[in-house]
Amino acid sequence: MGGGKRFAVLQCAEDSDYVKKMYEGYFGVFVGMLAEGGETWDVYRVAAGDFPNDEGIDAYDGFVITGSCNDAHGNDPWICKLLNLLKKLDSMKKKVLGICFGHQILARALGGRIGRAISGWDIGVRTIHFSPSSKLLASLKMPKLLPIIECHQDEVWELPSKAEVLAWSSKTGIEVFRYGDHMMGIQGHPEYTKDILLHLIDRLLQRNFIKESFAEEVRANVEVCEPDRDAWKKLCLGFLKGRLL
Template identity: 65%
Template sequence: MEKIGCKRFGVLLCAEDSEYVIKMHGGYSGVFLKMLEEENETWDMYKVSCGEFPKDDELSLYDGFVITGSCNDAYGNEKWICDLVTLIKKLNSMQTKIIGVCFGHQVLGRALGGKVGRSPTGWDIGVRTITLSSHISFPSLDLPTKLSIIECHRDEIQELPAKAEVIARSDKTGIEMFKYGDHIMGIQGHPEYSKDILLFLIDRLIQRNFIKEAFAIGARERAHLLEPDTNAWKKLCTSFLKNGF
């Protein structure tokens, strides 16, 4: 099968949509499409957490993939997670562009040979400023050295895969972003999220007893201290997925 015509991308959905996100944003796929989709492109959605994957003979049709966040642990051994690790290895061997976000960032680290686990400092929920590495330049993007991003995670990459390089850090997390070759990039935060999604997730985490009300109050307060650099993240992610830097 040959790739013809417009560029084609796939979103690998690793979380179930909530009624709220469906109503307000068209589901998590809609959130990513709002950030990344441009004219003359085809975007396909695969609910990998439900076992829905692109076929091997279709992989060459794609210019790139995005791996979303998830409530699951990237170091878990559920069948779909193991199948996703296998898919990542195939795409890596093909030098296919991949961006991984939160869980996606972590499962990329796992698939490429790194180590993922619980953060020793616990949950990171809110809007956090991260610092881009000084030796990484994005000259065509005109980005500042510090960017604010929405965070909602308690796991992190603890050991970087061999040949990968850290391209952003924060006071909370040592590997906020990494790049592997010129075709794979992981982002621990959520460049695609808006604050309403963050506040919705805080409420859901309370309901599921993942966090306490006292922690949630602090998380909500932190969420109002900074605004995420949405436009800069859109520019960075779109450029990497479609052009590289």
């Protein structure tokens, strides 16, 4: 694989047995969506304390930060270490794509404010509204409305002044943001299949994070709504691999 671009997944969640068995873990899910021929993809399980060293960072063309069960507004030692890493990547102008928890921790690292979502859990398939003035839309010829899988109870409250809000929804004010040409956060899960989401709903229910009535409502939503995974994949690839204006 030598000579191609190199990317790293900063994994912020433990793999469930189901995701390991069916998808080769969350790393496998992201590689399945984003990897192309000739590239090298590595994983660093940052939630377990596994970080790239300073010398190794420069070898990568881009980084992807995954979702997590942890709060991005928390101060666990690994979260503080991740914040420092993201600030370093910003100073190096490295491409960074943050997903869900990754979206939130990226906003925090850049100086934004994050916390519990004022309107509570957002789980299911939700329609995202893209800014009509965004050059990103023009360069990718994406629709103005795009459904995506959501599963979060935290959100970005406020972005640093230099960041641009690219998309929002009826539930969340900052669904997608961009900071310069090198950093982008997506609150939803472009990488998730409906199967992964339904499995996650069961896990949240078992741990008493959500109630049965809410779980039933979400399952009904998932049955009738389809995320546009191809369009989200195009957006993620376009950003991460420099195909946007």
